[in-house]
Amino acid sequence: MTIEPTMGKPNQQVFSDTLLEIAKQNENILVVTSDSRGSGKLVAFGQELPQQIVEVGIAEQNLIGISAGLSAGGKKVFAVSPACFVTIRSLEQVKNDVAYSDRDVCVVGISAGVSYGLLGSTHHAIHDYAALRCINNIDIIAPADNFETEQAVRALVHHPRPAYIRLGKRPMPNLHDPESTLFEIGKAIELRQGTDVTIIAIGEPTAHAVEAADILSRQGISCRVISMHTLRPFDKAALMDAARNSRAIITVEEHSVCGGLGELCASALLQEGIRIPFKIVGFPDEYTINGDQPTLFKHYGISGEGLVATACELLETCKSQM
């Protein structure tokens, strides 16, 4: 069923609301923060469940090491810190103490992607998929909207594995009908059906993919949209189905074009022997311009309009190849 997007809350707000509700019933859940409870919308959590929050100060490496230790002591840990720091500064702790040592820690990257727009590159996380994809044994999830976020948090509570969830700062449009949609970690969700072109999206750009599909459909172009909310485990079947049943594929992500969703799809397709007109939309391998998230999205074509243009160009190449 197709729903018209209504405006929801910031995904990180949904994360903290959901976790608070669950943690009230489960005292084994611990949130660990690094002077980050304000940005993580966890002030209420800290007030209501002071015994279930551990503060380590501005020390992201320590944050992840301590979280791994708390997990070794039997706690179910959510380590919450800006995505830009927790996936790079703490990367060795994530690699060795969480992933390699197989600890039940959920690393929660808040204000992810370019949520922090004008705070600049130090505060952007457009490297995290790449950094984590080449580390074995950590699941990677980036919900598109409030529904996916809530479902992911509920699933992660019962997911005793290393995981990373990436959450943004801006209110997100609701893309799913909660009644009829099934969310499962590692299982892509089809948001729009179509056969001319498929847009595979992850995280906050997914709303723009839906917008593009709706514009394209008014132009007589049928565009499938897949919400690929989980990068690992990767839903290869959804990709292959799109490749077999549409004429072109676009991927879109709030990430560098290096090492993210797009390159993952490209590699999977080539290795299956599939050649299809294909375009990765994301941040190019250069200094980004300075701007807030909407400005950056627009500039780099992560927008309804931008994706429509990309789709039309790709479909032109399909014609010329025929």
Add this chain to the structure above:
Amino acid sequence: MNTNELLLKSIEYRKTILEIIHHGGAGHTAGSLSCVDILNVLYNKIMDITPENFDSVNRDHYIQSKGHSVEVLYTVLADQGFYPQDDLFKGLNQNHSKFIGHPTRKVPGIEHNTGALGHGLSVSVGLALAGKLNGHTYRVFTLLGDGELAEGSSWEASMSAAHYKLDNLIVIIDRNTLQITGRTEEVNGLEPLADKFTAFGYAVRQVDGNNVEALSNLLSQVPFEQGKPSLVLANTVKGKGVSYMEDQMVWHHKVPSDEQLVIALKELDTAKLELGDV
């Protein structure tokens, strides 16, 4: 610059900081106000850094490790002639502008890109060490937040600073006792801080970090000891100069409303008038 002139400068800087943050709609207000007097004394009295010598290596260097307080740095650099102050009104926090929320080398006068806490001290150690290796006489000044000290890298760098006997390195701690979540001592206790720095090999001095005269006197004595890095524990008030912001956690990155700005500027103008009477 005499003490009265420095006092006047601090007031002018505080006004500009508030105005550009209000105008740009974003900024780390209280942390900028807490270290105004430090940057004032450094740039107007202590350091040899000018638009004319900026491209040469053998001049003093300043790395602001607490990069979030970029508004004070932008304000002081404009006053030093690196660019017109008007650029800040046009540019702070604007799309496509170089005056973003953390220091970058795209802005004239800025030495190093900071913003992720816990980097500036290591880079300053490297820069000071290069000075020693090259036989240069320059000094490296760096400013850290107190909450920032939770980053282990600060302590790694401190060990290197002492190990390499970097008496050309001056580390200043903006000890305003607040970070985002609350008091440093409640978030992640730092005390006894002076003892810790002494144990790490610094020559440590404490000072009222909002007193330009005390700062001038102290900073003109660096290095405090030959063969040791200097550390200034500057006791400051976060939000200093605006009554309703002083020592208030909420002002970390809050922007004053129109009415709040008017009140703040009025308070600062009153302080200026009182100075005139001295």
